[in-house]
Amino acid sequence: MTTVNKRKKPKAGTAPKRHRLLPDEREKQIVLGAIRFFAEVGFDGQTRELAKRLGITQPLLFRYFPTKQDLVDRVYKEIYLNRWNPEWQDWIEDRSTPVAVRLKRFYTEYYPTIVNHDWMRIFFQAGMRNVGFNQRYLRLVRERILLVLCGEVRHECGLPSVATVPVSPAELELYWGLHGSIVYDGIRQYIYGTAVPPEPTAVTNAKIDIFMAGLKPAVARLIKRQAGDGE
Structure with a gap:
């Protein structure tokens, strides 16, 4: 009898494994996402919502930008000074x-x-x-x-x-x-x-x-x- 190998299905409720970005790539992802986010919703937009849109946790966002003002300053540098x-x-x-x-x-x-x-x-x-x-x-x-x-x-x-x-x-x-x-x-x-x-x-x-x-x-x-x- 021929046996057929079946792929193991992920357990219910288990999220697919995410690709881990290098620090520079992650920072760039956050900055570009913040530009789009603030352009759309304005600067009253919350970092919690931004993190959700980026598919990351808020603590991870704060690891790169400890405060919202740090992120805002980085957006200014990216879109105006650079x-x-x-x-x-x-x-x-x-x-x-x-x-x-x-x-x-x-x-x-x-x-x-x-x-x-x-x-x-x-x-x-x-x-x-x-x-x-x-x-x-x-x-x-x-x-x-x-x-x-x-x-x-x-x-x-x-x-x-x-x-x-x-x-x-x-x-x-x-x-x-x-x-x-x-x-x-x-x-x-x-x-x-x-x-x-x-x-x-x-x-x-x-x-x-x-x-x-x-x-x-x-x-x-x-x-x-x-x-x-x-x-």
């Missing part, structure tokens, strides 16, 4: 090309960095819960891009240097206006759920052309006011 290209400031300062060309180069790369689901959703969830992402990140944009741009525009237009006449809040606001108009594409798509330009690079370049066309006289007036000479 995606920041330090060469962007070098591009803005490159006087071998006109400022408009530098701006187009910068925003061509910056646009896809920020106009995506996780970046936008996390940023606005953080803003609504005062997590602190926004202030840190916008300070980065202000210091490494916009204030640098103020000096480069003045140089190209033959206006007084920033060292001679400091940048006023009103002058800086001009650059925030351009920056905000480009970021708004992401807000429309991932916050409001509406359509964005089918050719974002062409639209962004047009915004820069319009901005640069009226910038010199506007900056000149603001510098004159800042210097105390009146209108």
